[in-house]
Amino acid sequence: AQTVTQSQPEMSVQEAxxxxxxxxxxxxxxxxxxxxxxxxxxxxxxxxxRQEAYKQQNATENRFSVNFQKAAKxxxxxxxxxxxGDAAMYFCAYHNNNDMRFGAGxxxxxxx
Amino acid sequence: xxxxxxxxxxxVTEMGQEVTLRCKPISGHNSLFWYRxxxxxxxxxxxxxxxNVPIDDSGMPxxxxxxxxxxxxxxxxxxxxxxxxxxxxxxxxxxSRGGGYTFGSGxxxxxx
Numbered sequence: 001a002q003t004v005t006q007s008q009p010e011m012s013v014q015e016a017x018x019x020x021x022x023x024x025x026x027x028x029x030x031x032x033x034x035x036x037x038x039x040x041x042x043x044x045x046x047x048x049x050r051q052e053a054y055k056q057q058n059a060t061e062n063r064f065s066v067n068f069q070k071a072a073k074x075x076x077x078x079x080x081x082x083x084x085g086d087a088a089m090y091f092c093a094y095h096n097n098n099d100m101r102f103g104a105g106x107x108x109x110x111x112x
Numbered sequence: 113x114x115x116x117x118x119x120x121x122x123x124v125t126e127m128g129q130e131v132t133l134r135c136k137p138i139s140g141h142n143s144l145f146w147y148r149x150x151x152x153x154x155x156x157x158x159x160x161x162x163x164n165v166p167i168d169d170s171g172m173p174x175x176x177x178x179x180x181x182x183x184x185x186x187x188x189x190x191x192x193x194x195x196x197x198x199x200x201x202x203x204x205x206x207x208s209r210g211g212g213y214t215f216g217s218g219x220x221x222x223x224x
Binding site: 033035037042043044045047050091093095099100101102103104105 | 145154155157160168201203205212213214215217218220
């Protein structure tokens with residue numbers, strides 16, 4: 001079974017600074033998708049960014065970007081110019097066919 | 113688009129009672145998923161449907177749990193009889209292929 005590992009239960013960052021959240025995964029598939037989801041205290045799961053495994057170029061969405069290393073099975077999320085509203089739980093997710101697996105999450109605190 | 117709609121948002125019930133959670137997926141999405149989120153176990157996939165057909169229910173914890181999808185616009189997750197350890201947030205999500213999941217707001221279930 002595919003597993004997703006987030007090794008940082010908690011992270012903190014100073015407002016306006018940059019933070020990187022780590023994620024590794026295990027799979028024998030070559031075609032899959034990777035996602036980062038944000039879950040604020042409202043508990044809504046919000047899609048932050050997605051990456052197709054067949055694309056070498058790292059995905060970027062405004063202040064959010066990923067470092068996708070397919071051979072290393074690594075998919076980290078970089079948040080630039082952190083804002084107070086970025087404080088939330090962040091989940092890394094692996095998606096292949098109709099199976100999506102989530103990591104345990106990283107709680108991000110943003111300090112003013 | 114109103115997104116994935118779940119009801120109720122909160123449910124408090126007594127042990128032994130039947131609980132039914134409801135979900136309306138996004139129109140045009142052909143896959144629907146039920147997840148359970150707890151502090152101890154994180155996000156767990158319970159069951160998913162593809163074109164209204166249950167594909168994998170291996171995540172359903174016990175026979176007390178059942179899920180149906182009678183049509184493309186409606187699904188239910190039923191727990192009968194409910195137990196205190198079923199207390200969790202239950203998410204419904206829908207997706208089209210490779211598009212990432214869109215989650216509902218979740219139902220917080222408390223069984224006392």
